[in-house]
Amino acid sequence: MKPRILAGLIGAGIQASRTPALHEQEGDAQGLRYLYRLIDLDPLQLDSSALPDLLKAAEQMNFTGLNITYPCKQAILPLLDELSPEARGIGAVNTVVWRDGKRIGHNTDCLGFAEGFRRGLHDAARQRVVQMGAGGAGAAVAHALLAEGVGQLSIFDVDHDRAQSLAANLNQHFGPDRACAGSDLGHAMAAADGLVNTTPMGMAKLPGMPVPAALLRADLWVAEIVYFPLETELLRNARALGCRTLDGGNMAVFQAVKAFELFSGEKADAQRMLAHFQSMNTSL
Numbered sequence: 697m698k699p700r701i702l703a704g705l706i707g708a709g710i711q712a713s714r715t716p717a718l719h720e721q722e723g724d725a726q727g728l729r730y731l732y733r734l735i736d737l738d739p740l741q742l743d744s745s746a747l748p749d750l751l752k753a754a755e756q757m758n759f760t761g762l763n764i765t766y767p768c769k770q771a772i773l774p775l776l777d778e779l780s781p782e783a784r785g786i787g788a789v790n791t792v793v794w795r796d797g798k799r800i801g802h803n804t805d806c807l808g809f810a811e812g813f814r815r816g817l818h819d820a821a822r823q824r825v826v827q828m829g830a831g832g833a834g835a836a837v838a839h840a841l842l843a844e845g846v847g848q849l850s851i852f853d854v855d856h857d858r859a860q861s862l863a864a865n866l867n868q869h870f871g872p873d874r875a876c877a878g879s880d881l882g883h884a885m886a887a888a889d890g891l892v893n894t895t896p897m898g899m900a901k902l903p904g905m906p907v908p909a910a911l912l913r914a915d916l917w918v919a920e921i922v923y924f925p926l927e928t929e930l931l932r933n934a935r936a937l938g939c940r941t942l943d944g945g946n947m948a949v950f951q952a953v954k955a956f957e958l959f960s961g962e963k964a965d966a967q968r969m970l971a972h973f974q975s976m977n978t979s980l
Contacts, residue, residue: 701732702760703760706735706750706768707765711736714976716734717976719955719956730960743767760793763955770788770789776792782803783802786836787862789832790804804954805836806840807950808947809836810844811950816942820940824848824884824887825888825891827849827850828895828897829852830851830861833894834853838875842870850877851876859877881911889917892919892920893919897930898930906930917940917942918939918942921947926943931943946970949970953966
């Protein structure tokens with residue numbers, strides 16, 4: 697008998713998330729009983745301090761696992777029993793699975809972004825790249841970028857200490873001087889081959905751009921992890937200039953592919969999940 701899967705997503709402002717539909721439809725296609733629920737902190741008037749109680753409740757209700765998104769990817773770390781090597785190295789978790797009574801944290805964001813990058817920007821210049829954001833998603837994307845051959849990554853964050861901490865972690869993993877906490881955005885952008893936004897800026901609930909439009913130029917590639925809307929203000933401005941772009945859809949799908957496999961123990965059909973995601977966006 698195939699397993700029954702009860703999964704969910706914890707985060708803030710996640711009502712528009714495509715993740716439940718992605719998981720449930722792939723479960724249907726494989727003949728699984730697969731139920732995926734949103735646990736949105738905003739309508740519950742909660743914040744990340746509620747994580748201990750939410751994890752305990754999910755445990756008591758026999759959840760198979762949970763996805764974790766903004767703003768909980770780092771706050772959840774001390775509440776877990778074990779971390780996968782990827783999650784430990786990145787210092788952030790976006791997937792929790794219960795196994796033998798233990799809470800095990802994984803990170804599928806890194807794999808998700810890397811797959812999208814390989815598909816959409818495989819031949820792009822990558823000697824110098826600017827990344828906006830050093831949070832949980834930013835840590836995963838930064839690891840993926842350096843693993844994909846970015847020469848030097850300049851990281852900017854509203855919390856400079858957080859950017860410095862991420863850069864130090866990256867240099868420990870990938871070698872000295874591969875990453876730095878940026879201080880002069882204009883100078884870094886002028887020298888960059890590419891720009892990656894890993895902040896929530898551009899989401900429907902947080903409109904705007906993470907960098908001034910004046911810093912964009914036609915020979916820059918621009919990648920985004922926000923996928924609702926699929927065309928953020930940043931991507932719209934970049935495309936108007938003629939920049940190569942990568943939207944957040946691929947990362948959303950490929951992190952879900954891996955999370956589905958962790959929850960269900962079954963191999964996901966990545967192309968089917970990608971086609972489903974694309975159909976959801978064309979039917980808006």
